Amino acid sequence: MFQLKISLFSQTKALENKIDLFHDKIIDVAMTFKKAIAVFLKEQRSLEYRKLCKQIKNIEHDADGLRRDIENKLYSQNLIPDLRADVLELVENLDSIINRFDEVAYKFYIERPEFPAEYHSRMKELCEQVSDCAENMAIASRAFFRDFSTVRDYSQKVYFIEAESDLTSGKMKESIFDSDMPLANKLQLSGIISEVADIADIAEDCIDELLIFTIKRDV
Amino acid sequence: MDLSYFIFLSSGLFLGWSLGANDAANVFGTAVGTKMLKFRTAATIASLFIIIGAVFGGAGTSRTLVELGSVNELAGAFMVALSAALAVYWMVSNGTPVSTTQAIVGSIVGWNTYSHHITDSAILVKIVSTWVICPILSGILAVCLYFLIKKIMKHSKTHIIRQDLYVRIGLTAACAFGAYALGANNIANVMGVFVDASPFHEVTLGKFSLSGTQILFFIGGLAISSGVFTYSQKIIKTIGNDVMSMSPVIAWIVVISQSLVLFLFASQSLQSFLHSHGLPSLPLVPVSSSQAVIGAVIGIGIAKGGRGIRWSLLGKVALGWITTPVISALFCFIFLFVLENVFNLVVYH
Numbered sequence: 001m002f003q004l005k006i007s008l009f010s011q012t013k014a015l016e017n018k019i020d021l022f023h024d025k026i027i028d029v030a031m032t033f034k035k036a037i038a039v040f041l042k043e044q045r046s047l048e049y050r051k052l053c054k055q056i057k058n059i060e061h062d063a064d065g066l067r068r069d070i071e072n073k074l075y076s077q078n079l080i081p082d083l084r085a086d087v088l089e090l091v092e093n094l095d096s097i098i099n100r101f102d103e104v105a106y107k108f109y110i111e112r113p114e115f116p117a118e119y120h121s122r123m124k125e126l127c128e129q130v131s132d133c134a135e136n137m138a139i140a141s142r143a144f145f146r147d148f149s150t151v152r153d154y155s156q157k158v159y160f161i162e163a164e165s166d167l168t169s170g171k172m173k174e175s176i177f178d179s180d181m182p183l184a185n186k187l188q189l190s191g192i193i194s195e196v197a198d199i200a201d202i203a204e205d206c207i208d209e210l211l212i213f214t215i216k217r218d219v
Numbered sequence: 220m221d222l223s224y225f226i227f228l229s230s231g232l233f234l235g236w237s238l239g240a241n242d243a244a245n246v247f248g249t250a251v252g253t254k255m256l257k258f259r260t261a262a263t264i265a266s267l268f269i270i271i272g273a274v275f276g277g278a279g280t281s282r283t284l285v286e287l288g289s290v291n292e293l294a295g296a297f298m299v300a301l302s303a304a305l306a307v308y309w310m311v312s313n314g315t316p317v318s319t320t321q322a323i324v325g326s327i328v329g330w331n332t333y334s335h336h337i338t339d340s341a342i343l344v345k346i347v348s349t350w351v352i353c354p355i356l357s358g359i360l361a362v363c364l365y366f367l368i369k370k371i372m373k374h375s376k377t378h379i380i381r382q383d384l385y386v387r388i389g390l391t392a393a394c395a396f397g398a399y400a401l402g403a404n405n406i407a408n409v410m411g412v413f414v415d416a417s418p419f420h421e422v423t424l425g426k427f428s429l430s431g432t433q434i435l436f437f438i439g440g441l442a443i444s445s446g447v448f449t450y451s452q453k454i455i456k457t458i459g460n461d462v463m464s465m466s467p468v469i470a471w472i473v474v475i476s477q478s479l480v481l482f483l484f485a486s487q488s489l490q491s492f493l494h495s496h497g498l499p500s501l502p503l504v505p506v507s508s509s510q511a512v513i514g515a516v517i518g519i520g521i522a523k524g525g526r527g528i529r530w531s532l533l534g535k536v537a538l539g540w541i542t543t544p545v546i547s548a549l550f551c552f553i554f555l556f557v558l559e560n561v562f563n564l565v566v567y568h
Contacts, residue, residue, distance in 0.1 A: 008384060016378045080383045081254035082466050087379070147376040217379070 015073050018066055019145060025063040026094055026138035030131035032056050033101045037127045037196075040108050041120045053105050060102040067095045086213040093206040094141060097134050100202055104195050113192045114185070122172050126196055129165035133158055133200040137207060144214055151214045155207045162204040169197035224418050227293040230301035232442040235409035237304055238319050239269070239446020240454055241311070242405065245477060245508040246397035248455040249470030250390040258452050264391065265398035266447050270440035272402025272485075273410075274429070277436045279487040279503035280404055284411035287342045288327035295334070295566035296412040298558050299326040302551035303408070306543060315539050318507030319408040321350065325544030327412065329551030334567035345502050350540050353480055353506040354514025361476040361515035362522045368468060386467045393474040397508075400481035402440055407505045410439035469519060476518070477511035510536055 036052035043049060070091055074084050115123055140154035173190050247261035290296045303322035310317035324346055331338045377385070419431035429437070465473065483489065484506045493500035513536055520528035555566050 012380050012384050015380050019378075019380070078254065080379060083379065145379045149373055 011077070015070065015079070018070055018073075020142070022063060022066040022070060022091065022094065023138045023142045025059050025066065026098060027135050029056055029059045029063070029098050029101045030134040030138075032059065033105055034127050034131040036105055037108065038124055041115055041123060045109060045112055049109070053109055056102050056105045060098050063095060063098045067091050083213070083217060086216060090141060090144070090206070090210060090213060093202075093209065094138070097137065097199065097202050097206065100199050101134070104192075104199065107192065107195060111188060111192065113188050115189065116179075116181070119172060119176070119189075122168060123193075123196075126165060126168045126172065126193065129161050129168060130196055130199040130203075133161045133165065133203040136161065137203040137210075140207060140210060144210055144217065148214050148217050151210060155211055158203055158207045162200040165197050165200040169193050221418065224293060224416070227297035228413060228438070230297045230304060231409050231413055231439065234300050234304040234307070234319065234323075235439050235442030236446040236450075237307055238405055238409060239443035239448075240450035241307075241317075241446075242319075242401055242508045243269075243398075243443075243447040243451035244454045245512045246401055246474065247390075247394045248451075249465055249473055250394055250467075251452075251455055253465060253467045253470050255387050255390050255467045255470070256394065258455070260391075261394050262447050262451065264394050266444035268395045268398035269402035269443050269447065270437060272399035272404075273406035273436045273440035273443070274402075274433050276399065276403030276485055276487070277406035277410075278432065279490070280407035280485055280505045281411040281414055281432070281436075283342065283346065283502065283504050284323065284327065284407045285414060287324065287339060287346065288331045288336060288412075289415055290327065290330055290412045290567075291415055292565050292567050293413075293416045294558055294564040295330055295555065296416060298554045298566060299323070299330050299412045299551055300409070302326045302329065302554055303547050306547035306550055309546065310539065310543055315535050315542070317539055317543055318350070318510055319405065320346075320505040320507050321540065321543040322547040323408045323411070323505075325547030326551040328544065329548035330555065330567070332548070333552050333555045336567070346504050347540075349484060349502060349504045349506050350510070352501075353484070354510045354517075354536065356483070357476045357480045357511040357514035358518030358521075360479055361472055361518035364472045364476060365469075365519050365522045368472060372468075383467075386471055389471045390467065390474065393471055393478060396482070397474050397478035400478045400485060401508055402443065404481040404485035404505050405508070406436050406439050406443075409442065410435050411505075465516075472519065473512060473515040476515040477508055480511045480514075481506060481508060510539075 032052055032055050036049060036056065039046065039049045039052060071088055074080065074087065080087060136154050136157045140151050140158065143150045143154060172193050176186050176189050176193075179186070243262070243265055247256060247265055250256040251258050251261050290299055300323070303319060303326040306322040306325065307317050307319055310322075324343075328338050328343070330336075372382070413435060414432055417431050417435045419434040421431060422429050422434060483501050484504050487503065490500045490503060513533075517528055517533065520526070558564050559566050
């Protein structure tokens with residue numbers, strides 16, 4: 001009986017750690033992405049950038065493994081039956097943010113967009129904003145698991161930063177299309193900017209759902 | 220031992236079976252419905268603790284029923300239990316939340332009337348008042364627990380997975396406690412009328428001994444347990460939609476509230492403890508677990524702002540307070556007449 005209790009508690013602890021680790025991956029990928037784009041703007045497809053891209057790919061790969069593990073344990077051990085569907089959806093949503101970071105970083109690698117120097121600071125600002133958005137999303141999600149009364153605070157941050165990122169990307173696109181560069185370049189840069197800004201939009205969509213899950217979690 | 224005793228006891232066993240099938244849903248229906256406990260696990264725990272509760276805690280409420288009407292002939296006791304069982308069946312098929320307590324009380328009053336025994340109005344008032352007190356008390360307990368648990372959950376910051384484990388442990392404990400309380404409180408409904416005519420004698424096994432009444436209650440406990448295993452799953456599935464909408468934490472609060480109420484109305488040791496300290500105590504009366512559950516659910520509904528409460532349920536409960544005992548008393552009176560005049564059996568002396 002005592003052993004059974006220990007085993008139950010250790011299994012629970014292991015799953016809690018996995019969920020925490022999964023959230024860490026979002027913060028890791030957001031920070032690495034920010035760093036990678038700064039390197040790209042400075043050195044284009046340098047060895048350093050490739051290394052950072054590889055790092056992002058590894059984080060994405062680890063996160064996939066953790067996601068599968070979490071989903072598997074939730075189902076096989078029949079845990080949180082009332083909230084399981086919500087938690088699974090939340091984990092999937094968070095994973096889609098990580099995937100998008102990976103896709104965008106790879107897109108930079110493949111397409112090699114050439115940002116004129118005057119757009120570098122704005123591009124860095126946009127990356128900073130989408131990373132902040134993802135990080136706050138991760139913190140809000142972590143709060144959902146432990147202290148759901150604070151989810152709302154972090155959600156407000158995500159909404160605010162997402163609106164800021166929309167402004168930044170809009171201004172960037174406006175000035176790009178006002179410039180003299182060839183239309184093909186303008187379209188390529190606009191596409192890339194949209195892809196980056198989309199990360200914040202995905203985080204915002206995740207937060208919308210998370211707030212609903214939080215209402216359901218309240219007794 | 221006379222075989223006819225067991226034939227007459229069959230109506231009590233049937234009532235016990237239907238009580239197990241119906242009332243077990245109140246004890247662990249929410250836990251099974253919310254998929255926090257497996258049916259087999261819950262049914263095994265519940266059956267075991269129903270028997271323990273019946274054997275070791277059932278004496279108090281039985282005494283009250285015997286005080287209401289000491290059914291002194293086996294054929295009479297048979298018909299009292301059968302009438303109650305038939306009244307319960309009829310009310311259940313009409314969709315009224317029914318209580319075996321109200322049915323058996325009605326039957327006993329029917330027997331008293333038929334046999335020209337005077338019904339003690341003081342005892343009757345005591346019993347009837349508990350029917351109103353029971354859901355109200357359960358509702359109050361549920362509201363207090365609801366706010367307490369909400370506060371604890373807010374401040375403890377327990378991980379959702381860990382919380383799930385605690386709720387499972389809590390539901391298992393609540394299932395055991397609820398089953399004990401159900402056995403202790405409701406065994407009187409099933410076997411109370413057979414106590415006076417019980418042919419069982421004390422049995423001693425080393426240091427362990429069981430009185431004749433306890434053996435009778437053990438048999439009644441087995442009947443309730445058989446109802447739990449054979450039919451309660453079907454009942455849980457039937458009322459599943461109501462149960463499913465509850466979160467596991469709310470399910471736990473509901474089960475604990477109704478169990479506490481059943482325990483408060485059944486525990487002799489608690490009553491003597493309160494008496495010895497000069498405190499007011501609750502009478503030892505069998506009460507309805509279904510109505511305690513309804514009281515708890517409505518209490519939580521009010522605490523949550525009154526959304527989604529099915530107020531029509533309250534009307535049905537109040538209707539059950541009147542119709543169940545009246546129908547049961549009528550059934551008993553008519554069937555006693557048939558038993559005495561058609562089958563030539565002595566139903567009272």
